[in-house]
Amino acid sequence: xxxxxxxxxxxxxxxxxxxxxxxxxxxxxxxxxxxxxxxxxxxxxxxxxxxxxxxxxxxxxxxxxxxxxxxxxxxxxxxxxxxxxxxxxxxxxxxxxxxxxxxxxxxxxxxxxxxxxxxxxxxxxxxxxxxxxxxxxxxxxxxxxxxxxxxxxxxxxxxxxxxxxxxxxxxxxxxxxxxxxxxxxxxxxxxxxxxxxxxxxxxxxxxxxxxxxxxxxxxxxxxxxxxxxxxxxxxxxxxxxxxxxxxxxxxxxxxxxxxxxxxxxxxxxxxxxxxxxxxxxxxxxxxxxxxxxxxxxxxxxxxxxxxxxxxxxxxxxxxxxxxxxxxxxxxxxxxxx
Amino acid sequence: xxxxxxxxxxxxxxxxxxxxxxxxxxxxxxxxxxxxxxxxxxxxxxxxxxxxxxxxxxxxxxxxxxxxxxxxxxxxxxxxxxxxxxxxxxxxxxxxxxxxxxxxxxxxxxxxxxxxxxxxxxxxxxxxxxxxxxxxxxxxxxxxxxxxxxxxxxxxxxxxxxxxxxxxxxxxxxxxxxxxxxxxxxxxxxxxxxxxxxxxxxxxxxxxxxxxxxxxxxxxxxxxxxxxxxxxxxxxxxxxxxxxxxxxxxxxxxxxxxxxxxxxxxxxxxxxxxxxxxxxxxxxxxxxxxxxxxxxxxxxxxxxxxxxxxxxxxxxxxxxxxxxxxxxxxxxxxxxxxxxxxxxxxxxxxxxxxxxxxx
Numbered sequence: 082x083x084x085x086x087x088x089x090x091x092x093x094x095x096x097x098x099x100x101x102x103x104x105x106x107x108x109x110x111x112x113x114x115x116x117x118x119x120x121x122x123x124x125x126x127x128x129x130x131x132x133x134x135x136x137x138x139x140x141x142x143x144x145x146x147x148x149x150x151x152x153x154x155x156x157x158x159x160x161x162x163x164x165x166x167x168x169x170x171x172x173x174x175x176x177x178x179x180x181x182x183x184x185x186x187x188x189x190x191x192x193x194x195x196x197x198x199x200x201x202x203x204x205x206x207x208x209x210x211x212x213x214x215x216x217x218x219x220x221x222x223x224x225x226x227x228x229x230x231x232x233x234x235x236x237x238x239x240x241x242x243x244x245x246x247x248x249x250x251x252x253x254x255x256x257x258x259x260x261x262x263x264x265x266x267x268x269x270x271x272x273x274x275x276x277x278x279x280x281x282x283x284x285x286x287x288x289x290x291x292x293x294x295x296x297x298x299x300x301x302x303x304x305x306x307x308x309x310x311x312x313x314x315x316x317x318x319x320x321x322x323x324x325x326x327x328x329x330x331x332x333x334x335x336x337x338x339x340x341x342x343x344x345x346x347x348x349x350x351x352x353x354x355x356x357x358x359x360x361x362x363x364x365x366x367x368x369x370x371x372x373x374x375x376x377x378x379x380x381x382x383x384x385x386x387x388x389x390x391x392x393x394x395x396x397x398x399x400x401x402x403x404x405x406x407x408x409x410x411x412x413x414x415x416x417x418x
Numbered sequence: 419x420x421x422x423x424x425x426x427x428x429x430x431x432x433x434x435x436x437x438x439x440x441x442x443x444x445x446x447x448x449x450x451x452x453x454x455x456x457x458x459x460x461x462x463x464x465x466x467x468x469x470x471x472x473x474x475x476x477x478x479x480x481x482x483x484x485x486x487x488x489x490x491x492x493x494x495x496x497x498x499x500x501x502x503x504x505x506x507x508x509x510x511x512x513x514x515x516x517x518x519x520x521x522x523x524x525x526x527x528x529x530x531x532x533x534x535x536x537x538x539x540x541x542x543x544x545x546x547x548x549x550x551x552x553x554x555x556x557x558x559x560x561x562x563x564x565x566x567x568x569x570x571x572x573x574x575x576x577x578x579x580x581x582x583x584x585x586x587x588x589x590x591x592x593x594x595x596x597x598x599x600x601x602x603x604x605x606x607x608x609x610x611x612x613x614x615x616x617x618x619x620x621x622x623x624x625x626x627x628x629x630x631x632x633x634x635x636x637x638x639x640x641x642x643x644x645x646x647x648x649x650x651x652x653x654x655x656x657x658x659x660x661x662x663x664x665x666x667x668x669x670x671x672x673x674x675x676x677x678x679x680x681x682x683x684x685x686x687x688x689x690x691x692x693x694x695x696x697x698x699x700x701x702x703x704x705x706x707x708x709x710x711x712x713x714x715x716x717x718x719x720x721x722x723x724x725x726x727x728x729x730x731x732x733x734x735x736x737x738x739x740x741x742x743x744x745x746x747x748x749x750x751x752x753x754x755x756x757x758x759x760x761x762x763x764x765x766x767x768x769x770x771x772x773x774x775x776x777x
Binding site for chain 2: 118124127130134221224225229230234246248253321326327331369370373374
C-alpha cells in the first residue's frame with residue numbers, strides 16, 4: 082500500500098478501527114450474497130430504522146458505562162415513559178397542550194428515575210449492575226400499574242403519527258431523532274468540560290476527586306441523561322407502534338449493553354466513545370438485516386450473531402496494548418518477522 | 419339422615435355432571451356455529467372430547483359459592499394483552515361471588531419459575547388454579563402435584579402433558595387453516611406469500627403454521643412461500659422483518675401471514691410506509707382491538723378473532739362446576755378440552771365485533 086493511500090484519513094480510520102473494518106467486510110459479504118440488495122438505499126434506511134431505538138438508548142447508557150457503571154433501566158424507563166404518554170393522551174385527549182403535558186410527564190419520569198439512580202449511585206457504594214437490575218423490575222411494576230396490563234392504544238395523535246409514520250427524504254423520523262441524540266452525546270462527551278470529567282471519573286474516581294472534579298455531580302448528571310434518553314426512546318417506540326404495553330422494550334437493555342461492549346467502550350469506565358458504541362449497534366443491525374435478506378434460518382441467526390460479535394471484540398482486544406490477545410498478536414508477528 | 423341426603427344429592431350431581439360432560443362432548447364435535455355474518459364454519463372441534471376415564475370422587479368440604487375461596491391466575495406473561503383479557507374474564511365471572519378472591523402471578527415467560535409458582539400455590543392451599551402453561555412438559559409435575567392435592571387446574575390455551583381438570587383453548591391449527599383458505603381464495607390459488615412466525619418453538623405458533631401449511635400444500639399448490647422468519651410475537655421486530663422482506667422481494671409479495679396480530683400490525687405499518695397499502699393481503703390471529711381497528715382502516719386484511727374475555731369466563735365457570743361437585747379431577751386420564759369458536763374477521767364483518775367484545 083503506497084504512503085499516500087495509507088495517509089488518507091478515511092483509510093486510516095478504517096484500518097485503525099476493527100469495528101469499521103468488520104462492518105465493511107460484512108457489508109461486502111452481504112452485498113455479494115444478496116446480489117446487491119443489501120447495498121441499496123432502501124435497505125440502508127431499513128438498517129438505520131432498525132437500530133434507531135437502540136441508538137437513542139445507547140446515547141444515554143453510554144454515559145453510565147463510561148463512568149464504570151451500568152444502566153439496565155433504559156428499557157424500564159422506555160416502557161414507563163411510553164405508558165405514561167399513552168395513558169395521559171388516552172385520558173386527556175389528543176389536543177396540543179395535552180400531548181405536550183403527556184410528553185413532559187413521560188420524559189419527566191425518565192429524568193426522575195435517572196435522578197434517583199444518580200443520587201443513590203453517587204452517594205452509596207452500591208454496584209450499579211445490582212441496583213439497576215432490581216430497579217428495572219420496579220419500573221416494569223410501575224408500568225403494569227399504569228397500564229393495568231392492557232394495551233394502551235393511541236389514536237389520532239398528530240405528533241405521534243408524525244414520528245411513527247412520516248419520512249423525510251425517505252428516512253423515518255426516529256432515525257433523525259437518533260442522529261440528533263448522537264450529535265448531542267458526541268458534543269457533550271468530546272467538546273465540554275463535563276465530557277472530560279466523565280472520562281476522568283470513569284478512569285479513576287479518587288484521583289479525579291482529589292483534583293477537584295465533582296464526581297457525585299458528574300455521576301448524577303450521567304444517570305439523568307441516561308434516564309432521559311431511555312424515556313425518549315420509549316416515546317418514540319410508542320409513536321412507532323401507536324400503542325404502549327406493559328412489556329414494551331423488555332430486554333432491550335441487553336442489546337444496548339451488547340452494542341456498547343461491541344463498540345469497545347470499556348466496562349471498567351474511562352475509555353471508549355459514543356461513535357464506536359453506535360458502530361457496535363450498527364454491527365449488530367447489519368448482521369441481523371443481512372441474514373434476513375439471505376434468508377438464513379432463524380436457528381443459525383443467533384449463533385452467527387454471537388460468533389461475529391466475539392470476532393469483533395477479539396479484534397478490538399488484539400489492538401489494545403496489554404491485553405492477552407495483543408500480547409499473542411505481538412508474539413506471532415515477531416515470529417513471522 | 420341429613421348425611422344420607424347429602425350423599426344422595428352429591429351422587430345425583432355427579433351423575434348429571436357426567437351426563438352433561440358427554441352431552442357437551444357430543445355437541446362439541448359439531449362444526450363451530452358462529453353467528454357473525456362472515457364467520458368461517460370450516461373449523462371444527464374434533465379433538466374436543468372430554469374423556470373422563472377412570473373417574474374418581476372426592477368429598478369437597480367447601481361450598482365454592484359461599485365459603486371463602488382463593489384462586490390464582492398464572493399466565494405466561496401478565497403483561498400480554500391476551501393474558502389480561504383472560505384474567506379480566508376470570509375476574510369478572512368470579513366477582514359475582516363476593517366470597518372469591520383472585521390473585522395474579524407472573525412467571526415472566528420462565529417455565530421453571532411458573533412451575534415454582536404452582537408448587538407455592540399448592541403449599542399455600544389455594545382452592546383452584548387457572549394456568550396458561552409456558553411449557554407442557556416442564557409444568558406437568560407441578561400440575562400433578564396440585565391435582566393430587568385436590569386443587570383443580572384449569573388451563574387456558576395450553577395445558578400440560580399430564581391430565582388435569584380442563585383446558586379452555588383458542589383454535590390454532592384450525593385458525594391457520596382458515597387463514598390459508600382466505601389468502602388462497604383471495605389470490606385465486608396463485609401467488610407468493612411471506613410468513614412472520616412466532617418465537618421459535620412456541621406451541622401456538624407451531625400449530626398455526628402447521629394448520630396454515632397443511633391447507634396451502636394440499637389445496638393451493640401454486641402458492642409459493644417466499645420466506646418464513648420469526649419476529650418473536652413482537653410488533654417492532656415484525657415491522658423490521660417486513661421492511662427486509664419488502665427490500666428483498668419487492669413487488670413479488672402478494673400476501674403476509676403473521677402468527678399474531680401484533681406482528682400483523684407491524685407488517686401493516688411497514689407496508690403502509692412503503693406506500694403499498696391495499697396491494698398486499700395481511701392476516702394475523704387473535705383479534706385484539708388494534709388489529710380490528712387496522713382492519714377498519716384497511717391497514718391489515720383480517721384476523722381470526724377469539725373472545726378472550728369469554729374464554730376466561732368459561733374457565734371460571736368450569737372451575738366452579740368442579741369445585742361444586744365431588745369429581746376428583748386428579749383421576750382424569752385425559753384432559754377435557756373445550757375450544758372457543760374462532761371468528762374470521764375482515765372488513766365485511768369487523769363491525770360485528772362490538773366494543774364490549776373487544777380486548
